[in-house]
Amino acid sequence: MEKLLEKEDWITVENGTIATPLGFYADGKHCGLKRKKKDIGIIFSETPAESAAVYTMNQMQAAPIFITKDSLEVNQTLQAIVVNSGVANACTGKRGLEDGFAMRAMAAKHLGVAETSVAVASTGVIGDYLPMEKLATGIAALDLKSGISSDFHEAILTTDTVQKELTLQSEIGGKVITISGVAKGSGMIHPNMATMLSFITTDAAVPAELLQKLLKQKVDQTFNQITVDGDTSTNDMVIVMANGCAGNAIFSDGTPEFTAFAKMFYAVCQHLAKSIARDGEGATKLIEAKVKGATSKEDARMIAKQIVSSSLVKTAMFGEDANWGRIICAIGYSGGRFSPDNITIKIGNTVILEKSETTNYAPDVLASYLKMENISIEVNLHSGLEDGVAWGCDLSYDYVKINACYRT
Incomplete structure (x- = not known):
């Protein structure tokens, strides 16, 4: 049965955030895309991180999907993910793509990294254009030094009633490895994938090719096994970044170390998936x-x-x-x-x-x-x-x- 290990080989980090793994930072702010709540956020790795992603199977894919694919096609590494909520930037045509690339460029300039080192994600109302002046102000306000990393978790929410997050830690191969995950999703949930965004960070050293294989396998077992209402969204994606700051020997497929890491990775994915299902819009069970x-x-x-x-x-x-x-x-x-x-x-x-x-x-x-x-x-x-x-x-x-x- 696809479930957590009966004997867990890790600990849960209380008050963990997406920036708990070594070398990661995050922040979230309000810039006016939503009326009051935080609506722009960023995750940053101090070193380039091996990265992988999976995307919605809806053929009407939103502009951020194409932009993130473009970034990962260069060398399968990222240093940042910039995310907005309130406006999906979906079904917005040529202008939507231009706005999405501009959003990526703004974040890259703010962080001092290459544009193709930045992934982009959006969630919210379909068909509306991004208010670029507000977005620019919000990105410029993101502060990785004094920012509150848990604010990122709030900034990605739409109709969610709770934040969905988990941080696990284990000693693998003589090094302390941390995996953190955060997700949003409450309605239009029926993956391959659904109105669902999830971001996972780890300080383990994992080659991008192996990370992609692991992500696809665990998404099939967890995120793609949830449903709220049978609708598959235009924007969904899961992105994982592994920056190697824990200092472990690079994982290889089939080794005991990678098997232990994969089990912990599955535990994070399963927790986030179940949290989304439980937080379905109006759900009581x-x-x-x-x-x-x-x-x-x-x-x-x-x-x-x-x-x-x-x-x-x-x-x-x-x-x-x-x-x-x-x-x-x-x-x-x-x-x-x-x-x-x-x-x-x-x-x-x-x-x-x-x-x-x-x-x-x-x-x-x-x-x-x-x-x-x-x-x-x-x-x-x-x-x-x-x-x-x-x-x-x-x-x-x-x-x-x-x-x-x-x-x-």
């Missing part, structure tokens, strides 16, 4: 769907994600209704392979379906369980040995209210 006994990992993940994606399952969980027919229906149209006559479904610890037939379960026990904030649905297909997991949230009245009034 986190739903975890575990599928085991599948013929392939792809089938297991596909079926698990279809369960948490189902609007009928989501509304049933909001209504605290153990309507297992909605779960079995989602399994049926998921596209995964299984035997329809041999499915077991559990909600919490209660088996409600055994070999595709309803059981004599205790409704009162299940009703009590469904009042909880964290709901587990487990499916055993009895068809193979592979497992998968996905996370989502319930669909509430407030989701409609928030999105009906997003621009007003």
Whole structure:
């Protein structure tokens, strides 16, 4: 099963920020893209960092996607990421691209680095142009020496109700390695990827090619296994920077040191992904769907994600209704392979379906369980040995209210 290690080989750094790994700095400010809240932020590495990224699969990709790709095409290193919230700079045509490149140039000049050392990310309303004068003022105000690095976490939020962050630390190969992650995302979440931005920093030395392989693998297992509303955004990306300031010997694939690092990296990604699912717009519950006994990992993940994606399952969980027919229906149209006559479904610890037939379960026990904030649905297909997991949230009245009034 894709989950955290039962015995964690790391510690959680209390009050950690995206700048906790050695050699990183960050800041966030308000520049007027949003009415009051912080809306411009930056992450900076004092040395060039090996970097990797994955992007939205939406074909209507926003200007920042193209600009970040342009930066990483040079030599797969970055020194900074500049991010704004409030305006997505998506579906803005030629002017949007020009504004995005100008944003990159402003940040590079402010930091004294090459333009292609800077990645760009934006989130907010689609179709609006960036107010460049406000943006220029905001970038100029970012202060890496006296800035508060946790302010970056606030500056990237839109409809989020909480900041999503985690910092883990472990001794690997005789050196203390730190990984920090921060994410935003609350609605329009259905990755490959979704209205979701995530930034991960580490002071480990990891070659860019290996970092890209690791990022793709862990994103598939975590961020791409969450959903809020079935919509895939135009702007989403995950970027990781590894600057090597911890002083470890450069990781190689297949070594015990890299395996330990990869497990810690997965833990950060999983935490951020689950935090996004739990903070879905208007959500009251986190739903975890575990599928085991599948013929392939792809089938297991596909079926698990279809369960948490189902609007009928989501509304049933909001209504605290153990309507297992909605779960079995989602399994049926998921596209995964299984035997329809041999499915077991559990909600919490209660088996409600055994070999595709309803059981004599205790409704009162299940009703009590469904009042909880964290709901587990487990499916055993009895068809193979592979497992998968996905996370989502319930669909509430407030989701409609928030999105009906997003621009007003």
